[in-house]
Amino acid sequence: MGKLYNAIFSAGITFVLACLMIGVKLDTDGATLGVTGATPEQWAWIFGGIALVFFSQLFSDQIDAAFRKIPKPQVSHLIPVGDKMTQLKPWLMAGVFVCMVIWPFMVSRGSVDLATLALIYIMLGLGLNIVVGLAGLLDLGYVAFYAVGAYTYALLSQYFGLSFWVCLPISAGMAALFGFILGFPVLRLRGDYLAIVTLGFGEIIRILLNNWTAVTGGPNGISGIAKPTLFGMEFSRKSKEGSTLFHEFFGIDYSSSHKVIFLYLIAVVLVAFVIYVINRLMRMPIGRAWEALREDEIACRSLGLNRTAIKLSAFTIGASTAGFAGSFFAARQGFISPESFTFIESAIILAIVVLGGMGSQIGIILAAIIMTILPELAREFSEYRMLLFGLTMVLMMRWRPQGLVPMKRPVLELK
């Protein structure tokens, strides 16, 4: 009986909430504001939703049981462990890398472009993973460091004519510096404060970029950012001031897809570099300290670990990865404006980390790919995209907080 009462109650609440938002719509009719009722189709949706809530509450035990029965994707079992793995791993990595390099020459330009975007998100996801997944610090203004990286390259290239390759480390350095300056005061505090302060910081950066018109161009952004070059060779059709062109140097016909593939390959190399560095860091004492600190702060401190220094290192390294991704993003787009660096972007990156499984690199790579490709496939549902994002985040936390591919730690059992 309790179940039935609960279900009726939930359905009633849903009805009230739905009626006053979907059921009535504010409409401006000339100067006066009016209210119109929902269309029959919307009412159908509302009652469908109510029925869904009613039955999911009524049969919640059965649904939970069914969820538990679904075999969880045991990806980790597919990967061989132990000595076999250490032998196989380099070959496997090399194989994946070669596939990644060959692949763009066989598919259309659009899909290569999409893959480049996915690679940017992979970079961002991996960077945020250091902060959120490994060190357990919730950073909601991650996009600020992405923006710092992008604007560093855009401004340096516009005002000083520096090339992409020179700016790449500078951008990462600048983002790291910002991370350091922000992290220094805040990281001594508890985690929730960090979430809000980083959120505020993200807004500050966006507002500054929007209003400092003299330098950043304000809302109009910066356009005509130079593309990356290959040892000084440009990928444009006509050369500007006597620089060598890629297709002339190699004596092949000009094709616009050269540039796209080149950008993709840069992204592949950058992602490989980021993965390599992070993997090395995770095996170093500092990486171990990040995870230890996340698990038990007090125990870490009593073992003599410097809490602030460890958190700060994670925060700074995460920020520099975003700076990396940012400068590449600026180079790829050729145009940046503060519009690209809103809170929603931070939320998407966070969603990638959460969906993939906090701390799990494979999971994050998968989630980044899914998150980039799915919206492209489901274009007609694009207006529901953010709604579903939010819903997925809530449901994931409830049923599978460890993510799609949970992080696997080396476990030693005493027998």
Added chain:
Amino acid sequence: MSDTFLYLVQQLINGLTIGSTYALIAIGYTMVYGIIGMINFAHGEIYMIGSYITFIVIAGLLGMGMVSLPLILFIALVIAVLIASTYGWTVERVAYRPLRGTNRLIPLISAIGMSIFLQNYVVLSQGSRDIALPPQITGGWTFGDPNLFEVSFSYMQLFIWVATFVSMLVLTLFISRSRMGRACRACSEDIGMTNLLGVDTNRVIAMTFIIGAALAAIAGLLLSLYYGVVNPFIGFIAGLKAFTAAVLGGIGSIPGAMLGGLILGVTEALTAAYFPSEYKDVVSFGLLILILLFRPSGLLGKPEVEKV
């Protein structure tokens, strides 16, 4: 009285008006934090929903031909508070309660998801553009020298001051006198012990979400009438501001949230008055970082003791 002084007075009036509504929203953050030690991320969206409900009810009643303004405002207030409280309760039920006792990051992320969901729910159902309502409460007093600078204090501003004052009075009485209020205070001291003593802590937690949402709805009603415009994105910035106010006053402390809101509102008004107004958000978030740097426990908060 000089020109600059009158200008300052005007800014103070404006600042206190905005600040008192920040204080109302901040109380919701501070109460939830005081009891479960977590930030209610979807709180800003509850405020936004409160604003929408206000507009819907007022537009509906005006459309039906009702003329008595006090009655319209009263009905709008009651409905906005009821519906927003229901939203607040639902947020607790969906995004917080099932996750109690897990890692601290997990409810925070689910609340962010909830906030994104609610924002887009309103975008989809009401559209994303600004919706304007002509001013309902008009008129006011002016004083000062008409040749130099005239300070104006509108009835709307008075209404905001009075409504905020009354809500805070009611809240203070509720917390200090009622049975539920005592349970709230006990929970913020030690939730585990309170549970052992036979208080239904789940109910208390749900109650704090409801109270917070009700106050946010009142703030939504006041601010939406004051500005005359709503859109689905106002909750984000308002939530951030109110959180800043709560931290400024010392998170977990209700008088602190009130004080913090007022200080933040005045600071913002003064910044907007003497600097380019786009920077007022930068100043308030900068203020947040400075407080955390020099006095993390806020103005009236107790320093946090870490327990092992």
